[in-house]
Amino acid sequence: MMFFLPFLVCFGLSLAFFTATGNDQFLYLGFTGANLTVDDAATIMSNGLLELTNGSLTFKGHAFYPIPLHFRKSYNDTVQSFSVAFIFAIHSSYPILSRHGLAFIVAPSKNFSDALPSQYMGFMNSQNNGNLSNHIFAIELDTVLNLEFQDKDANHIGIDINDLHSVQSHSAGYYDDRSSNFQNMSLVSGDAMQVWVDYNGEAKKINVTMAPLQMEKPTRPLISTYCDLSTVLQEPSYIGFSSSTGEVDSRHYVLGWSFGMNIPAPVINIAKLPKLPRQGPKHQPKLLEIILPIASAALIIAVGAVIILLMRRQLRYAELKEDWEIEFGPHRFSYKDLYQATEGFKSKNLLGAGGFGKVYKGALRSSQKEVAVKKMSHESRQGMKEFVAEVVSIGHIRNRNLVQLLGYCRRKGELLIVYDYMSNGSLDKYLHCGEQKPTLNWAQRFRIIKDIASGLLYLHEKWEKVVIHRDIKASNVLLDSEMNGRLGDFGLARLYDHGTDQQTTHVVGTMGYLAPELISTGKASPLIDVFAFRMFLLEVTCGKRPVSSDAQGNQLVLVDWVLENWRKGSLTEAVDMSLRGDYNVGEACLVLKLGLLCSHPFTNARPDMQQIMQYIDGDLPLPELTHTDMSFSMLYLMQDERFDPHTLSYPSSKASIGTISRISGGR
Ligand SMILES: Nc1ncnc2c1ncn2[C@@H]1O[C@H](COP(=O)(O)OP(=O)(O)OP(=O)(O)O)[C@@H](O)[C@H]1O
Ligand SMILES: *[C@@H]1O[C@H](CO)[C@@H](O)[C@H](O)[C@H]1NC(C)=O
Ligand SMILES: *[C@@H]1O[C@H](CO)[C@@H](O)[C@H](O)[C@H]1NC(C)=O
Ligand SMILES: *[C@@H]1O[C@H](CO)[C@@H](O)[C@H](O)[C@H]1NC(C)=O
Ligand SMILES: *[C@@H]1O[C@H](CO)[C@@H](O)[C@H](O)[C@H]1NC(C)=O
Ligand SMILES: *[C@@H]1O[C@H](CO)[C@@H](O)[C@H](O)[C@H]1NC(C)=O
Ligand SMILES: *[C@@H]1O[C@H](CO)[C@@H](O)[C@H](O)[C@H]1NC(C)=O
Ligand SMILES: *[C@@H]1O[C@H](CO)[C@@H](O)[C@H](O)[C@H]1NC(C)=O
Ligand SMILES: CC(=O)N[C@H]1CO[C@H](CO)[C@@H](O)[C@@H]1O
Ligand SMILES: [Mg+2]
Numbered sequence: 205m206m207f208f209l210p211f212l213v214c215f216g217l218s219l220a221f222f223t224a225t226g227n228d229q230f231l232y233l234g235f236t237g238a239n240l241t242v243d244d245a246a247t248i249m250s251n252g253l254l255e256l257t258n259g260s261l262t263f264k265g266h267a268f269y270p271i272p273l274h275f276r277k278s279y280n281d282t283v284q285s286f287s288v289a290f291i292f293a294i295h296s297s298y299p300i301l302s303r304h305g306l307a308f309i310v311a312p313s314k315n316f317s318d319a320l321p322s323q324y325m326g327f328m329n330s331q332n333n334g335n336l337s338n339h340i341f342a343i344e345l346d347t348v349l350n351l352e353f354q355d356k357d358a359n360h361i362g363i364d365i366n367d368l369h370s371v372q373s374h375s376a377g378y379y380d381d382r383s384s385n386f387q388n389m390s391l392v393s394g395d396a397m398q399v400w401v402d403y404n405g406e407a408k409k410i411n412v413t414m415a416p417l418q419m420e421k422p423t424r425p426l427i428s429t430y431c432d433l434s435t436v437l438q439e440p441s442y443i444g445f446s447s448s449t450g451e452v453d454s455r456h457y458v459l460g461w462s463f464g465m466n467i468p469a470p471v472i473n474i475a476k477l478p479k480l481p482r483q484g485p486k487h488q489p490k491l492l493e494i495i496l497p498i499a500s501a502a503l504i505i506a507v508g509a510v511i512i513l514l515m516r517r518q519l520r521y522a523e524l525k526e527d528w529e530i531e532f533g534p535h536r537f538s539y540k541d542l543y544q545a546t547e548g549f550k551s552k553n554l555l556g557a558g559g560f561g562k563v564y565k566g567a568l569r570s571s572q573k574e575v576a577v578k579k580m581s582h583e584s585r586q587g588m589k590e591f592v593a594e595v596v597s598i599g600h601i602r603n604r605n606l607v608q609l610l611g612y613c614r615r616k617g618e619l620l621i622v623y624d625y626m627s628n629g630s631l632d633k634y635l636h637c638g639e640q641k642p643t644l645n646w647a648q649r650f651r652i653i654k655d656i657a658s659g660l661l662y663l664h665e666k667w668e669k670v671v672i673h674r675d676i677k678a679s680n681v682l683l684d685s686e687m688n689g690r691l692g693d694f695g696l697a698r699l700y701d702h703g704t705d706q707q708t709t710h711v712v713g714t715m716g717y718l719a720p721e722l723i724s725t726g727k728a729s730p731l732i733d734v735f736a737f738r739m740f741l742l743e744v745t746c747g748k749r750p751v752s753s754d755a756q757g758n759q760l761v762l763v764d765w766v767l768e769n770w771r772k773g774s775l776t777e778a779v780d781m782s783l784r785g786d787y788n789v790g791e792a793c794l795v796l797k798l799g800l801l802c803s804h805p806f807t808n809a810r811p812d813m814q815q816i817m818q819y820i821d822g823d824l825p826l827p828e829l830t831h832t833d834m835s836f837s838m839l840y841l842m843q844d845e846r847f848d849p850h851t852l853s854y855p856s857s858k859a860s861i862g863t864i865s866r867i868s869g870g871r
Contacts, residue, residue, distance in 0.1 A: 605659030
């Protein structure tokens with residue numbers, strides 16, 4: 205018989221063998237086709253799994269080997285040795301809670317209609333518990349701590365003789381073969397595990413062993429105890445399983461079972477066992493019902509938020525870029541960089557505002573270089589290419605008396621121009637700051653005058669193109685960390701090649717600095733810068749705005765006032781009071797006279813920058829101003845309607861007229 209066993213098992217059949225000698229043996233790998241006697245909740249599922257309880261509360265279920273077994277060779281004989289192995293699993297809707305358990309039992313009858321569920325395990329009731337006439341031997345797998353039966357814990361295995369109060373019990377687990385340490389196992393883990401029950405008829409000893417499914421039978425049994433089953437078992441007796449639930453909807457499964465009388469129970473091949481269902485089928489959908497909508501809602505919100513963020517980011521950093529800009533690539537800044545450099549154009553980084561937009565301080569992330577970003581609004585795209593070309597071309601100018609232009613950025617309705625940051629700000633702040641603040645001394649002022657003259661000379665004559673600055677004034681003169689004067693703001697400058705005359709369509713400039721011929725003809729030449737430079741000279745020396753009010757509230761036109769003083773022969777009276785007389789008289793008078801000279805309404809009577817430079821450096825003596833010249837100049841100013849003194853009384857010195865002008869002719 206043993207010879208055929210492995211062969212037959214290969215077919216996955218459930219087998220039973222009976223021999224004349226009484227060496228009965230069987231092996232079930234799943235229970236499909238097995239003629240088990242099942243009752244109550246117990247069923248054999250379609251995949252062969254034996255389900256003893258089906259999740260109904262306070263319910264029982266039994267499954268018995270159909271025919272009774274003879275445990276004795278003859279009626280008066282002692283109970284022979286036998287061994288049992290089975291694989292079970294307990295599932296529950298709750299992860300660590302299950303009620304009540306299952307048991308392998310040997311009993312005189314298969315009829316347990318009188319037994320109770322819950323703690324009675326489906327094979328006992330309150331009346332017969334402990335009665336010797338039960339003739340029941342059971343191995344209980346108990347998941348409830350029941351003080352009535354003096355259970356040791358809620359996770360134990362015990363030997364029951366006619367009584368649910370176990371003869372001997374032990375927490376579920378096994379003794380590790382290698383370390384011989386006890387290892388916990390949780391009956392309610394939901395995993396399948398194996399139990400071995402071995403009875404030695406001669407020594408009258410019962411060994412109970414258990415182990416996780418994958419593990420071979422440990423050598424040391426969990427329980428090994430003396431027990432004479434001859435006094436317990438009736439002849440013949442049924443063997444099978446009993447199980448019960450309580451107030452928790454547990455399911456008790458048996459996956460495989462083998463038995464041997466007088467011979468070892470066949471080894472159960474775990475690979476051929478039926479599969480357990482997924483655990484917690486009852487609560488999973490409920491959980492999903494709640495979690496799934498919440499999770500999907502959260503996901504949708506999260507995705508939406510990310511999209512909105514990305515879109516906002518996209519919009520925030522959106523730029524205008526056109527094909528023709530490729531050649532200006534190195535001079536183009538990304539809006540993102542400028543946005544980050546100025547901390548989102550925060551007002552705390554605002555340096556000031558002019559006629560064309562606001563100027564912000566920033567630090568470029570990549571280089572930590574400090575920059576000033578001028579943010580101008582521009583609506584028309586017309587002429588933008590030429591304008592950008594100019595900006596970039598100006599960017600190539602490098603001179604120690606000019607503020608370096610680093611590049612530009614363009615976005616819808618906006619043009620940003622990036623300059624070197626000048627840490628000491630613009631000159632006007634030093635000149636018109638009132639009594640309390642320290643002002644510049646004469647040496648500093650004279651140096652700045654020289655610096656600006658040399659910067660302007662460079663623009664007019666030394667660079668490859670003639671650059672007319674067009675907006676020379678104190679607020680466009682910036683001071684670097686060493687208090688060098690640097691001419692800034694090339695955003696408004698017009699360029700043209702040497703020798704070509706240009707016409708402008710709009711007049712740009714600041715009141716008091718505007719040359720009369722620019723207003724009347726609109727024609728720009730370097731001499732309009734000279735005209736503006738004279739106002740700068742007077743402003744720096746006198747510390748007064750082009751048009752101001754005196755203590756009596758009378759309007760004071762700076763040029764007239766200086767001219768007046770010159771006529772009276774008291775030119776030094778025009779020098780800034782806040783210098784408190786501490787200045788070089790020769791230099792101051794030179795500058796004032798030069799200022800008057802540059803005011804000449806006839807362009808050809810004005811010196812050019814080359815000459816101005818020489819006058820300032822003392823290389824060329826300043827031509828004597830004649831009263832006729834100057835009278836003529838005043839007369840001219842008075843007669844010219846378009847240069848009505850009323851336009852000079854424009855309230856703010858910062859006011860600029862017009863917009864960025866376009867050059868209509870080619871360059
Ligand atoms: N490169 C720079 N470094 C430091 N501060 C600057 C720089 N450029 C401009 N500023 C500051 O920003 C202020 C505003 O400059 P903006 O050029 O916009 O106005 P403005 O020079 O007064 O008038 P305009 O528009 O006619 O040039 C200046 O007064 C100056 O203080
Ligand atoms: C369990 O089995 C019993 C008896 O067959 C049945 O009445 C009950 O409805 C079943 N419970 C479940 C949850 O299937
Ligand atoms: C199943 O077992 C019953 C006894 O419980 C028996 O009467 C019946 O003949 C058996 N059927 C088979 C197919 O073995
Ligand atoms: C069994 O033992 C009883 C008494 O214990 C005895 O009367 C009976 O004859 C014995 N039967 C057999 C078959 O040995
Ligand atoms: C089981 O036993 C009860 C009494 O204990 C009896 O009423 C019932 O008929 C029995 N059922 C079977 C199938 O023998
Ligand atoms: C044990 O059970 C038998 C029959 O079932 C009964 O006659 C007897 O009184 C019971 N003994 C005790 C102590 O309950
Ligand atoms: C064994 O169980 C006890 C309590 O039952 C617990 O404290 C211990 O951590 C468990 N050990 C392992 C290895 O699971
Ligand atoms: C029971 O276990 C002991 C070791 O604890 C062993 O010596 C004995 O042979 C085992 N008995 C059976 C029937 O397996
Ligand atoms: C007059 C004035 O403010 N000078 C400052 C110019 O900037 C340098 C460095 O940024 C300062 O050290 C000076 O005090
Ligand atoms: Mg400016």
